[in-house]
Amino acid sequence: MAEWQLSIQQDDKLADISAHMNTLLTPAEAKKIAMELSAAMGLDPQEVSNLIDTHPNPQQNPPRYAPKKKILGADGIIRITYGFNIAPIPEKPYQIYVAISWERKRNKIRFRHEPIRPPPGYEYLSMAPDPNER
Secondary structure (H helix, E strand, C coil): CEEEEEEECCCCCEEEEEEEECCCECHHHHHHHHHHHHHHCCCCHHHHHHHHHCCCCCCCCCCCCCCEEEEEECCEEEEEEEEEEECCCCCCCEEEEEEEEEECCCCCCCCCCCCCCCCCCCCCCCCCCCCCCC
């Protein structure tokens, strides 16, 4: 399961979307998923495999890995990134996150006076901030 976050620009265009897995993963599980993500992004899967293999204790020596792929689109640059969050559980130390962001031409900054509306088809979701977050 993953927790998803969306950011919306002032002109109601999607700025970024990210997912953080709630599931804790063993090194082998993290390596399998990360290698699949690397292959899907056209990156070298062996690079992430070597990284996990050379970090047997990620709590003390966390791997620094955030491969990025840039795609030039008609509406700006799309960046796709993934990496690891490290949990304090030695047997299952990894969580994976994936982020997609758009670098768009920015218009003049304006302040929103009305609530953010959910995108079409998602009207049942609340766009209100999580009251538990500060």
